Amino acid sequence: MKYVDEFRDPEQARKWLGKISALAKLAQAGKDRPLHIMEVCGGHTHTIFRYGIKQMLPQEIELVHGPGCPVCVLPMGRVDDCVALAEHPEVILTTFGDAMRVPGSQKSLHQAKAEGADVRMVYSPTDALSIARKHPDKEVVFFALGFETTMPSTALTVLQAEEEGIGNFSLFCNHITIIPTIKAILDSPDLQLDGFLGPGHVSMIIGQHPYSFIAKQYKKPLVISGFEPLDILQSIWMILSQLKEHRHEIENQYGRIVQSEGNHNALSAIEKVFEVREFFEWRGLGSIEHSGVRVREGYARYDAERKFSIPNLKIADPKSCQCGEVLRGTLKPKDCKVFGTTCKPETPLGALMVSTEGACAAYYSYGQIDSNQIIS
């Protein structure tokens, strides 16, 4: 398939792996542990496991799976609020597919649907708006999720609703923003990270400048990376090159999509509709300053949190769940106390077991290969 297979060519992969192996020892020199490179984005985690990249890398490199799976970091209380919204008799709740199974404290949206709530899977917020047009007698709520990648489409949908004067459409806004969270990770005392694979699609919107502090202040290299397996290998090589040369810069491997200034139109739509929240709760990581956005006052009538009464309760993560340590990169999924025992993809306890982009689900489904130790 054109424009896909070129980025998955095993011949090219061998070449890049050769270059990575040649650099790895030099880049790791002076360290008594492997290099820890965090892929921030869940899309990268998915690619790494799906193509078996983890097993292809030399032992000097360990990949740490970061917090960039928006479904995974959604706190239980927010899922409960969403379920409560879905259970309003006049509401049609619309959501992206992978948010359906995220467990709340009582149930997931999937279970709420089974109990009779009108929950519909959509692929874009504009599909939710179409449902609102078709059902003027119902209130259509869109479960708005994701980082800057999905924020512009939500913002543009609100602007579209306003232009058409559609009054029965609103957002339950859970959009989050990655920069404060990377900062929180960098500030954690048990930090052992040597570099970052930067999120490609978020960067397509925000550009590369917002990452500058990572290089300047924290002196870590970050390479914005695409999502195909060759993108990942090339980006890892770029990080190793920086480490070997003692550089720490923000570089862009995903030049075919990401421009250094980002996408102006998308950013202005976000700016128009959303404002930064003081705090937002992340599953496993706790409350992080300025890490979420909400609908601005001017668009209050499209804000489900203002339109409906919701419980808005804080629910603590299950005690045995160690998602936080995994998200910060200090614990490997398989070393978590409940991994594969009480926490499995069929019955996820922690959020990282829910989505295929979650580190634990990826380990569970694709990754147990290393524990078997027999692959030639």
Added chain:
Amino acid sequence: MRDLIENVIVKSFDNPALTPLEDQARFDLKELTCRGDRLAFTTDSYVVDPLFFPGGDIGTLSVNGTINDLAMGGAVPLYLSCGFILEEGLPIETLRQVTESMKQEAEKSQVSIVTGDTKVVPRGAADKMFVNTAGIGVIPKEVDIASTRAKPGDLVILNGFIGDHGAAILIARGDLSLESSVESDCQSLSRLVQAMLKVCPDIHCLRDATRGGVATVLNEFAQSSGVCIKMDETKIPIRDEVRGVCEILGLDPLYLANEGILLAIVPRDCAEQVVETMRFLPEGQNSMIIGEVVEAPAKRVVMKTSFGGERIVDMMVGEQLPRIC
């Protein structure tokens, strides 16, 4: 009601066992015993939405699905039953189209629909139409197919392009506003299995990869037989259209449902001959050896990725859901 049954259903399925309209179909035991030494008996219910989709409809599905369930035990399918649950208000023409499809598919595989039942339920108590079919077939003497029989050294055979049915249904539902030319692969595999058994009566495992797809069936074989199945991603035929749908939605074609795809595990020394035989038939023309059975890691499916890595292919959990971004 009697009119509906006689004019639409019996008219379509017309055959000597059904037409007397007794409360049961009756068969001559001798006719069965001359074909083999065991009966195979199976049932399945079909609730597909939409009823009609590119490449088939609920009728083709309900006949071929049950025929295939019999065929996967090595049985020669002979008789089907057919139960309809119809929602009040369903156009008779819809029912007629479905029974016509069922008749055609049954004829193709030389099976007869010999008994049936029809119920009409109030509007809202069923979604347009549900169909249940049960089937009886006879297993020839020397055949012994079981999911527990995969042995290290055996080879794994697949008969064609995967994921067509799953992708076609997903698109036909219209929720995703995608357009594509993918058609369901809904077809009977009975003739193909008979041809395979002729050249290799000792097929070890055989299963059609319906719900849960190829990945699920291979995991079932690996777990039941306590072996590891190693597959090679580059050998698995997938149409570009199906790959495209999966790329866009973030789905894995290995888990997409099929309705005309089988996986066979056969002794190494007859695998080539089985594949050659399969390729003579349209339903097997893209047959491939896609992997092998090894000892360890037991109960696992491992795939060599087209990128050169290796990964575990696990059982599917719940249903596949499109990813956010």
